[in-house]
Amino acid sequence: MATTRIGLDQLPPATRAAVEEHTGPLLAVEESTEGFNSEIAARVTSATGTWHIKGLRTDHPRAWTQRREATIAPFLTGLAPALRWRVETAGWDLLGFEALDGHHADYTPGSPDLPEVAALLRRLGETPCPDIELRHAEQRLEHYAAHPDDLHYFAGTHLLHTDLNNTNILVNAHAPQGNRARLVDWAWATRGAAWLDAAYWTIWLITAGHTPTSAEHWAAEIPAWHTAPPEGITAFAAANANIWSDISTTDPDPWTTRLATAAIAWHAHRKGPPLTCTPCPSPE
Template structure:
């Protein structure tokens, strides 16, 4: 369920002042239109720089997502925008990330962003999983696996993002080739098998117009995917069909139906009924 978005100007004066201790007086505020999980989401500038701010009330049921992002941010150099500050005051939890100039990745067939996303997932695969509390992939998928034995395919010690929505991938037009993309929104960071993020990407690629075979070919650009057992990939496709079926039942928006259709298409391609 999406969270209701409010403007930065509706923050309590104390919270706004706490932010400006880090930024200085704000010169511009551009409210974000993308994303589902933050009450506050805006790009702000001052005389000293630019930041992306996201926030939730401290009594919000998903405020844990803010704290998860704050805890994992120090370990994400090279794959995510840096966290510059974290403020919790006046009933608000606020994160300030370095601002990224660029655009949300285009996952459609033939997009020039596709190699950048593949390079990003390769870098993520080389990023050590920090020793902080994270959920395990086999725990997250336990209710959705077609058989209990399938869960062994999802277990591992690698850092995963798990939410490969194209709006969570920012591509910077000014950065060097092969190092232009960054992943944002790390609330669902997970510990698991190295190839799973490539699998999550497959679903979003199919939802963006790729045939399943084409999507899997893209995933094969990530070394970890090439280590995945075929049976494990099939089990993952089956589990995600169930995941998106449940999401669509509870939140039947056009985008959730699109992802449910993509997950079903992949499952059928992998031999599912």
């Protein structure tokens, strides 16, 4: 369920003043329509710089997402925008990130962004998981796995982003090749098996028009993908078919329906066609 977005001008005066202690008087405010978790999301410019601000009321049910992003930010150098400051004043929690240039990643077949996203996920796979409180992948998937025994496939000690929506990846074509993409919105950071982010990406690729085979081809560009047992990938596909079917039923929307369709198609691909035989042996 998306969080209602409000403008920066609706913040309490004390909160706005606390922001300007870091930025100086704001000269321009460009409200953002992307994302679902934040009440405040804007690109702001002053005489001293430009920042991306995101925030929630401190009593908001998703206030934990702000804390998670603030906690993990110092460990994401080269992967995500740097956190420059944090304001907790007058009932609001605001994070001020460096403002990145670039466009949302294009996942469609043939897009030049695909190698950049693959390079980003390879860098993420090489990043140590910090010793901070994070949900575990098997915990997040336990209510959706087809079989309880499947959960062990998802357990691990690696840092995962898990929300590979293309709007969470910014690509700057002017940055050095292989280092052009950055991941934003780390609220759902998770600890788990190294191959899971490549698997999460697969679903979004299918949603963008890839066949399951093509999507898995791109997932295979991530070294960790090759550590996954095939039955583990199939178990993950089954769990995500259940997740997105549930989400699209509870919160029907064109984009949730597309994700559910993609996840179901991937799971069907992983299961393969039913076995046939002519003639079939008698069951004994």
